Amino acid sequence: MNSPKLVATGCLVTLTVAALTYIYWLHRKRSRSQANMKVIVPRLRSFMVVSDKGKMITGRQIPRLVLVRPAVDGNTLTLSYFNKVDLTVDLSQVEDTNTRVTTEVWNDRVVGLDCGDECASWLEGIIERKCRLIYHASLPATRSTDIPAGYKYPLLRHDDQSLYADLNSYMLMTDESIADLQTRVPGCKLHPVNFRPNILVEGTPSAFHEDMWKYIKIGDAVFRNVKPCSRCIFTTIDSRTGKKDPNMEPLRTLRKYRCLDKDEPTTPHFGINLGLDLPGLLREGDDIYVATVLCKQLNRA
Template sequence: MNLSGLYLYPIKSTAALAVREAAVEAQGLANDRRWMVVNPAGRFVTGRELARLTLVRARPVAEGLVLEAPGMPSLAVATPDNGRPVDATVWDSTVAARGADPAADAWLSDFLLQPVRLVHMGPDSHRTIDEPQARADDTVSFADGYPLLLISQASLDGLNARLPQPVPMLRFRPNLVVGGADAPHAEDHWRRVRVGEVEFDVVKTCTRCVFTTVDPQRGERDPGGEPLRTLASYRRSDKGITFGQNLIPRSAGTVRAGDPVEVLARA
């Protein structure tokens, strides 16, 4: 097996950025979900509520980010090392973050058609993983719950064989895509993997929500509720509708597209 796809989401819920390599940090891949859009109260805003957010493209640069979106001028946003302190809430956790330049807030508010702010998770931010599968010192970015998400290409192929119209992998917003698995959902039975030089614990199956119905090319939901409707017909469990596996890094290093993927432990 090999790493056939590698993706970052520099701002939570915005467009995927395909990369050839990425450094692995405790919170996840470097530059992955270190920024987030919040409402005026500081609560996270995602593509679940605002499908249009998936049309925003954020490109990391040395000074911060460059933002692009249809019909909008590009905007350079500096990393707010000494920005406005902001309490940013993701689900039930509140993180000490920094507010970006007001120009970024105005740009995003204009595109999303409602008032929002952009915040950054810097080195002084700390968000622990409040889940029984995690260790006490495990941390995470602004991702929903865990540092990384892995999906095998075989799992998507198995789903697409059931759908009237196939969907791309990016409907599921993985970080790591594994090619060459011997069967759909083989990753359900993995407990520890090595990707190139980095080891990960496979800690929890990923439960899926309405976000999977958002077409990231159009920034709109699928009117038929796909692929979630089809997934519900064969991937429903007592945990919900599942697709893919959440990972926690257990070593540092760099992962690269094409790296070998080895299963070190199975269920």
């Protein structure tokens, strides 16, 4: 596969990585200043809670699920939740046991390895329903992005689908766009982690400047902007409290000015989904090199 040429379609902009929430979320005891992200074999979205009938369970249905803090160190998964005793799971043993569970992610059939009865019982004590935790491990990825001919997002590829995520494994947001939204919902304190970006960027010339980016180089890795990130009820759940905003914010406000796709008139977009072209190492503080769609669009931003 040929690497993209970043100067092919327009202007270059240099920015800075403010945070890599991928690593900060999974390795919560590590300081943000030390965070880095190796995008060769990502663990992100490789775990999923499912019901005893094999249906996926997320914070959309049970908001307090977002308060479970996972950390992966080598082959050990540690789950933490408030004053509950931490649970550790030996992932190598999960792979050796090889108990497979079949489920679906948005009508796509997927398979995972059951993490065991002790793990299930620990989670059931939090969400108060029967469930299992499954782990994708090194199982073959069975999901493929269905792209019709002439699709409106030409940089989206069939192999961009992730393990258990809604679409891609990588999603980028900017401080400036979040700050713009904050001015429109002053009564609702916004935190970047509520939007679940892998990569948080600071220093853009304006809010939503990322909408125009085509290729993005961070550290040694090169990404494509495959489509705007569609937003749902999950944005209304506070990651610090596990509670849903009673006024449906900021989703209600996003719907007033960020519905970018005429085929999805009630679905707002916030952040950009990325496809990976060139694997590499990312660090907080890295410069970012961006190729925009058109120089004239950049000048109007």
